[in-house]
Amino acid sequence: MFIGIDDTDSPAGMCTTYLGAVLGERLREGGMEVVEMRLVRLNPNAPYKTRGNATVCIEARGDPERAFGIAAAAIDEFADLSCENTNPGLVVVEERPDPAFYWKAVRHFCSIEEACDLLEESAALYRGWKNGRGLIGATAGVASELPDRTWELLAYRRPECWGTRRAVERSSVFAAEAATYPHTWDSVDRQNGVVVCVPHTPDPVLYGIRGESAAWVQEAGSMIRAEEPERLTVWITNQGTDAHLIDGEIGTLLEGRSYRVRGRVAERASTGEGGHVRALLEDGDKHLACMAFEPTKGFREVVRGLVPGDTVLACGSCRHGALNLEKIRIDTLSEDTIYRPPLCPTCGSRMTSAGREKGYKCRKCGARAQEPETSLRPRSVQKGWFEVPPVARRHLSRPQVREGLDQRDTPLPLDPIETSIKER
Numbered sequence: 001m002f003i004g005i006d007d008t009d010s011p012a013g014m015c016t017t018y019l020g021a022v023l024g025e026r027l028r029e030g031g032m033e034v035v036e037m038r039l040v041r042l043n044p045n046a047p048y049k050t051r052g053n054a055t056v057c058i059e060a061r062g063d064p065e066r067a068f069g070i071a072a073a074a075i076d077e078f079a080d081l082s083c084e085n086t087n088p089g090l091v092v093v094e095e096r097p098d099p100a101f102y103w104k105a106v107r108h109f110c111s112i113e114e115a116c117d118l119l120e121e122s123a124a125l126y127r128g129w130k131n132g133r134g135l136i137g138a139t140a141g142v143a144s145e146l147p148d149r150t151w152e153l154l155a156y157r158r159p160e161c162w163g164t165r166r167a168v169e170r171s172s173v174f175a176a177e178a179a180t181y182p183h184t185w186d187s188v189d190r191q192n193g194v195v196v197c198v199p200h201t202p203d204p205v206l207y208g209i210r211g212e213s214a215a216w217v218q219e220a221g222s223m224i225r226a227e228e229p230e231r232l233t234v235w236i237t238n239q240g241t242d243a244h245l246i247d248g249e250i251g252t253l254l255e256g257r258s259y260r261v262r263g264r265v266a267e268r269a270s271t272g273e274g275g276h277v278r279a280l281l282e283d284g285d286k287h288l289a290c291m292a293f294e295p296t297k298g299f300r301e302v303v304r305g306l307v308p309g310d311t312v313l314a315c316g317s318c319r320h321g322a323l324n325l326e327k328i329r330i331d332t333l334s335e336d337t338i339y340r341p342p343l344c345p346t347c348g349s350r351m352t353s354a355g356r357e358k359g360y361k362c363r364k365c366g367a368r369a370q371e372p373e374t375s376l377r378p379r380s381v382q383k384g385w386f387e388v389p390p391v392a393r394r395h396l397s398r399p400q401v402r403e404g405l406d407q408r409d410t411p412l413p414l415d416p417i418e419t420s421i422k423e424r
């Protein structure tokens, strides 16, 4: 059976993965076999998410009604039901429902009614607390399929520590990543000198190590010196897989979805208030602004280095009509030509503009010329992939360190609902 839970936490505390970890233990204590612990990230632009839009699915063997009772009791005990925005959902189903629902939840938006319809069709046991919104995530979790997957070791804090400062030895995290990279990633951001895997929110997570297998994340975890965790859970996940990206075209992007789009750079990037960088892409007569915000740090230099005529594949979420960049692949580099008034052919002094479209004039001897002097500026960027640093990475974004990314230009898994969804 597959047990899905979601929407149990609030900004003040708790974490659905912690509840999942406790539930896994209780199912085992109840004599059931836990086959898989799955942590599934859904649309990062979902409006009601608390933090990373995570949902949990546990695959287990045993009696579904008993499992349902154990899970419901755990939700009653741990969910932060006092928060208006916490609306838990619980699903137990013997066969995975149609994965189209998962793809819709990771790439688009779903309603509670759609989730309930699918649960009825699937003969699921289910319950929603309060407005029941968590049923969307819980259904998506049990319907999920992972054509690509990564692992995360999550260490959880003892309850008496919740809300206090986390004691994790910074140097041990850098050492753990140095010893296990590229098989684990994003524990630290070396370039920016930041520990990324230790949250600052009041939830039970102590740290999370991401990597390519259960063995590698455990290896890295064994090197971390920190306060004694209450428990450790290794999750299989869709993190770092780009599951949220849809192949899109400029001019057709929908708000709140994430895309890979091709385009030609239309103008040089500009830097606005707060250090946010904006570049403009075009495809025929359609335009798309692409944003690299201040937290993306050095990535902004790449965007600033683009010049008109470059062609790129841009990946990111469509928010307020612009694409918030997660990474970009530069496919062709155009020449960075600098134009300036020419030297006077008669007296050799630098000419000045004679006015718009009127060519150039020598202020010294009065000679005229039509063509400017041109020179090529060396390009500051090269072809290839560039991504935001770990400190700004989204859970679902596939990091470049994962093998094969440079060569990868295959279509993404088919989006079964892409053709049928209605614009929100």
Ligand code: ATP
Pocket: 006, 007, 008, 009, 010, 014, 015, 016, 017, 042, 043, 046, 048, 049, 050, 051, 052, 053, 054, 055, 086, 087, 104, 105, 106, 107, 108, 109, 110, 111, 133, 134, 135, 136, 137, 138
């Ligand atoms: P945590 O990471 O600790 O689990 P969270 O960031 O996952 O917190 P939730 O508290 O689970 O956030 O809130 C997300 C809510 O949005 C849930 O009720 C979930 O069912 C719902 N949701 C998730 N994806 C979608 C979607 N694509 N369309 C509509 N609702 C969604």
